[in-house]
Amino acid sequence: MSPRVRRRAASTGYRAASGLALLLLTALVASGGLPTPASAQSGTATRVTVERGERTITVVQRALASDGARTILNNPNCEPKVRTNLFVGPPPGFVETTIEASRLTSSIAIVRVPDGDEDETIELLPGRASIDRPGCLEAIDDEDAEPVVLEQGRTLVTGSRFWLEQDTDIARMDGPVALTRRSEDGAVTLEASADALLLDVSTEVATLAGGVVVTSDERVSRADRLELDEAAGVALLTGDPAVSVRGEEELRGRELRYDLETDDVVAVGAVGARFEIDLD
Secondary structure (H helix, E strand, O other): OOOEEOOOOOOOOOOOOOEOOOOOOOOOOOOOOOOOEOOOOOOOOOEEEEEEOOEEEEEEEOOOHHHOOEEEEEEEEEEOOEEEEEEEOOOOOOEEEEEOOEEEEEOEEEEEEEOOOOEOEEEEEOOEEEEOOOOOEEEEEOOOOOOEEEEEOOEEEEEOEEEEOOOOOEEEEEEEEEEEEEOOOOOEEEEEEEEEEEEEOOOOEEEEEEEEEEEOOOEEEEEEEEEEEOOOOEEEEEEEEEEEEEOOEEEEEEEEEEEOOOOOEEEEEEEEEEOOOOOO
16 A cells, blocks of 8 residues: 655555564553554653664654654554554654664654565655555655655765665665765765665665766866765765866866765876966
8 A cells, every 4th residue: 555645756666574673662562453652752762673783774753743743553454464563753853763873753753564574674864754544655745855865974965765675685765966065064075866775784885776977166076976984084986987077177088986074086097187387
């Protein structure tokens, strides 16, 4: 059963999901019965934990019932042979999803658990949710909604939907995707845009994919993909070719190594370069 989206197709065709380890801290739901709403309060946040390989993914309700938060766990009534865990965290609160060093926030989170041994799925969405009487997501109004946000260190990425499918460690954030990186003092040093973001849950490596454009104060770079190593402060741009321009200098290569701290770029497998030389 798919929710009716009032402004755009934020989510289409929810698929049956997968096997999962659940930790229900504040709501006890009778097996097979109608789920009971559990709304997070300060100090007693409702959560679900998912084991995917060596990584633990935790989804936590960070909004208050007084602000309209709802958490409905272990619900068998939304999809055949699937137990649905629905988190609705409207502003000023949110739903928080963490994967060790990666933190995601959203207004809506859905963790689907199959009756069999398959993996779970996790879906994060923006917008205001309507819930029907069986406790299922009925409709989403995403007009002027806060985006889904991924934070890694000093890097922040926004998108329209985050989806971790079964039988894969690669999650996808749908675009348009916008990336911002800040210096230690909080100033914006680099911005990027792309069609989508791919997050490898097993390594937490984030990759911008499709129509990547990176801008800083003096440099503009274009590539097909950007693989971000936030911990090392570097990004690898790939394309056919990837191109980076600063002033009159232009660097082309199938792989460009971008130092996020110094704004310097080095070509790996260079195609060509153009530099302005002052002979005076």
